[in-house]
Amino acid sequence: MSYAETLEQALLTVKQQAMQMQRCLQQRKLMDALKHTSIMLTELRNPELSPKQYYELYIMIFDSLSVLSTYLAENHPKHHHLADLYELVQYAGNVVPRLYLMITVGTSYLKCPDSPRDEILKDMIEMCRGVQNPIRGLFLRYYLSQRTKQLLPEDATEFNANFIITNFIEMNKLWVRLQHQGPLREREQRTKERKELQILIGSQLVRLSQIVDDNLSMYKDQILPVVLEQAIQCRDIVSQEYLLDAICQVFPDEFHLATLDILLDATTHLNPDVSINKIVLTLIDRLNGYKDRQEQEQGQEQEENTTSKEVKAADINLFQIFWNYLSTLNEERPDLSLQQFIPLIESVLNLSLRWYPENLQNLNALYKITTQKCQDFGSDIPPNCEYLFQNLLTLQNSESSTLRPSSNFFYKLISQCESFGGLLALQSLPLQKSALNSILDVLLHNEVDFDDENEASSNEGFLIDSKENLCSLLSIFEPLTKLGPPMPSLDRKGSKNVKGTGDHFPADEDDNDDEGSWILDPIQEKLAKLNHVVFQSVVKSSDPIKDIEFEMEVLLTLRNWCYKGGKNIKYTYPAIITNFWKVIRRCHLLATRCDSENTKRHTELIKQNFKYVSRSTNDLFNMCGNSFSDALYKLNIQSASLADQLSLGEIAYDFFSQAFTLFEESLSDSRTQFQALVYMAQSLQKTRSLREENYYDSLIVRCTLHGSKLLKKQDQCRAVYLCSHLWWTTEIALIGEEEGVTTDFYREGKRVLECLQRSLRVADSTMDNIQSSELMIEILNRCLYYFIHGDEHDTHVSVRYINGLIELIKTNLKSLKMEETTTAKTQLAEQRLSELHIDDAQNTAKVSNRFVIGSDGSYIDVPTVNGGRALVSTKLNSMYINEMIQIPIQHFNRTCDYILNQRDVDDRFKVIVI
Incomplete structure (x- = not known):
């Protein structure tokens, strides 16, 4: 047939x-x-x-x-x-x-x-x-297996097992022989066809697992050795990979626990081209799943046999078995590539995390053998292997929530596992940066809760318990401190673009000394946050009375660590300085609660911390130069304000003096100088401890003199009239001062008037009539402030002076109207307004309401939106002269309206002539 x-x-x-x-x-x-x-x-x-x-x-x-x-x-x-x-x-x-x-x-x-x-x-x-x-x-044999599935003798387990094993052996031999049928050029196609038939072989192992049931001795003595022998002897890659994987999948977890050493030993005898890590990973996944199920059953308090199985599993040191296997594999298979070896390490690491989460020495041993493997490799790690080390160092493949590393875990890992840092140091700089960046993200989410006994009740956050562990933690991140900002890359249009590049400038690159050329690297921002996290960890874990000195020691350690970053300290030192401020405040608080001896001790600590702050600011200036002068100026003023609040006038004076030195030597931009003086005046006006030894007088005179020497006259005018407040102290409610009750306010009305007169002379000498009128109106508003908040005898700002100033403003505004544009330009402006559907009778008022003059003298558009105003910081390049003239006119009108309204509540305003 x-x-x-x-x-x-x-x-x-x-x-x-x-x-x-x-x-x-x-x-x-x-x-x-x-x-x-x-x-x-x-x-x-x-x-x-x-x-x-x-x-x-x-x-x-x-x-x-x-x-x-x-x-x-x-x-x-x-x-x-x-x-x-x-x-x-x-x-x-x-x-x-x-x-x-x-x-x-x-x-x-x-x-x-x-x-x-x-x-x-x-x-x-x-x-x-x-x-x-x-x-x-x-x-044919598959047909035999299907037909006899339900017909084997019920009480002849051994006979049935032998029957299926015999059938399995013959089927596997036939399956392997299929690879050698036909021409060599069709080998790949035959391999594909063989994989389509592998389920026939696997069905025999499934039958075996059903027959054996829970008979561990039979599985261990009769079935597993025969199956493994058949797999090893065939020397076929496809067969060995599938059979070992099938064994791991179809037999119970308890069987694998009891025969783990036998299974692992079998993988060392497989064909060298077999993917061992796939087999081991499958086995470890089964064991981890078994652990999860055991914990669920234990939580539900199920049957007693569950407990006995748990004891049995606990008696087996799984990590030791896998460690012996890795050591043997490394010795017998030195040709094993990094692509094959590292996934094995990672899978065993995940198993150790799941079964022995508190035993970090297991991880240390794994990192150590990996380090040795890398050193034996003898050359740079190939780029296609870097992702393996990334996963190994950051534990990114820990999918289960119970394995997800916390900040506390990484802190312990880094501080207790010496080999972790050694393995990290062998990697390329981009890989180190990527791995450390991932670890930083975890550490920065450090959340620790405390119970009534002031002990950590959560395993999420880490607590700094010793300087040695802190140094270990910081040393790991030292490569990041030396990275500069990302190098800008050119896009298709030739413009600079810093996104998506992994290259960095070195931190000490001299060509990037200019402040504008520096681009903040997010990594440096994270390092600054790390300083705060570490300090908060120390504060939470320490005794607030006994451990102030330990906190200072930690901050000094952090400062020395950041100093290694060169010019990057401009990003990290401010975090150190602000934490020194926190220590200073805590010392002051403790000093007020302690006896005289401890008060003296804490006072000395406060002064010592201010010295550390001063040293830090000096380091910033010496390392970063003029590129950081503006921020350094503010840090000095903030330090001075803190010292003043603690009644340390001499220290406050020193910091204010350093700020003035920076202003004189490093701040050259006129706009920056004006803003710096405004900030200085605001801070000086709030001080209270500088009155001794004429510190305050010296500083405010110095501030006013600098204001009078600014490059632009409009800046001079504004700076001087703002400095007038330095001679007219106002109340600070937070420290208990109250107007009319507190009697020791520092107020010299004569100096106030001198400042206003000086600013008025500068405003009058300004060549731009519009700008001059605007400045005079601002001075008028300042005069009205003093007129309200003090008697004429005290402030020396008399009604006569105010009326004279109003008359001068009127005269200037009258002359401004003579400068209005020609009829043609006026008609053009009206045409523009008519296109906007604005009523002709209100054109002038609405146009003028659109613009104001900013503090730097620029014109700012303030368009009307839905009946209100939305400030738009766009500076106008060109305006019609009649629109610009309307700005001081409208400002003066608003001031006059205010004076009229004040007459209803203060009779003194009735003598002001408008």
Whole structure:
């Protein structure tokens, strides 16, 4: 008998013969039915079918044979005896149909109680050796396995296991032989086809797991050794990878715990090209899953046998077994590449985290062997391996929430595992930066809760417990301190773009001394935050009375660490300085609560901390130069203000003096100078401890003189009239001062008037009439402030002076109106306004309300939005002269309206002539 040439023809033949077989069975013509069955089975001899096609054909034939099997079992022994049929079908002409018929009849016979089961099973499995073609033999034995699945003896576990193991061994041999069929050029295609058939082999292991059930001794002594021996001896990569993976998947977790050393030892004898890490990772995933299930069961307080299993699992030192395996593997397989070895390390590391989360020495051992492997590698780590070290160092593949590293975990890891830093140091600078950046993100989310006993009740946050551990933590991040900002890259249009680049300037790059050329690297920002996190950790974990000196020591350690970053201290030192301020305030608070001896001690500590702040600011200036002078100026003023609040006038004077020195030597931009003086005046006006030894007088005179020497006259005018407040102290409610009650306010009205007069002379000498008028109106507003807040005798700002100033402003505004533009420009402006649908009668007022003059003399557009105003900081490049003239006019009108309104509440305003 021949077979069809194509799959379609074969399927048609099978369908036709199956119908003929069923018709004959209905007519009880068994011999004819067997004849049609044999013809149908002949199609399974076709050598041209691919595995997918063969499987499709097999499924159709299997269904048809199921019908025959049912008929045979139902009609025994009434119409025929299966023992006779079993002998009869073995006379079929071709071996494939013969064996399929034999298995069909034999398995039908097994359903009968009087059948010799053992003999039939042994005979069938032995007869299957007659088909040695890989695909035909595989499906024949798979058919045998399917037919006998529910028919094996119930109380013969050992016999059943041997039967399935024998079938498994023969199937695996056939599966391996399939790789060597056909020409060499089709090897890749055959490998793909083999992987499509691997489920047939895996089904035998599933059967074994069902038979063994919970019989650990049988699995360990009889099944596992045989399966592993078969896998090792075949030397086939596909077979070894699949079989080891299947063993890990189908057998119970408890079995793996008891035979872990045997399984791992088997991987060392596999083909060198086998992916060992995939097998080990699968095994570790099973063990970690087992741990999760055990914890869930323990939480639910289930059966006692669960507890016994937990004790049994706890008695096994899993990490030691895996560690011995890694050591052996490293010795016996020195050719193992980093791509294969590092994932093994990572998987064992995850297992240690899951089973022994508190034992960091396990991790230290893993990092140590990895470091040794890298050193043995003998050259730079290939770029395609860097992601492996990234995952290993940052534990990014810890998917379970119980494994997700916390800030406390990384703190302990860095401080207790010396090998972690050693492995990190072997990596390239970009990889170190990336790994440390990820760890920084975790450390910066440091949250620690405390219970009533002031002990950490959460494992999330870390607490600095010693200077040694702190130094270990900081040394890890030292490479980041030396990184400069990202190098700007050029986009397609040739413009600079700093996003998406991993390259950095060195921190000591001389060409980047200019402040404008520096770009803040987010990493430096994180390092600054790390300083705060570390300090807060120390504060939370220390005794507020006994450990002030330890906090100071930690800050000095942080400062020395940041100093290694060169010019990057401009980003990190401010965090150190602000933490010194916190220590100073805590010392002051403690000094007010302690006895005289401790008060003296804390006072000395306060002065010492101010010295550290001064040293830090000096380091900033020496290292960064003029590029940081503006921020350094403010740090000195803030330090001075803090010293003043603690009644340390001499220290405050020193910091104010340093700020003035910076102003004189480093601040050259006129706008920056003006803003700096405004900030200085605001700070000086709030001081209270500088009155002794004329410190205050010296400083405010110096501030006013600097204001009078500014480059722009408008800046001079504004700076001087603002400095007038330095001679007119106002109340600070937070320290208990109250107007009318407090009597020791520092107020010299004569100096106030001198400042106002000086600023008025500067305003009058300004060549720009619009600007001059605006400045005079601002001075008028300042005069009204003093007129309200003090008697004329005290402030020396008399009604006569105010009326004279108003008259002068009126005269200037009258002269401004003579400068209005020509009729043509006015008509053009009206045309522009009409296009905006503004009423003609209100054109002038609405246009003028759009603009104001800023503190730097620029014109700012303030458009009307929905009846209100929205400040837009866009500076106008050009305006019509009549629009600019309206600005001081409208400002003066608003001031006059204010004076009129004040007459209702203060009779003194009635003598002011407007």
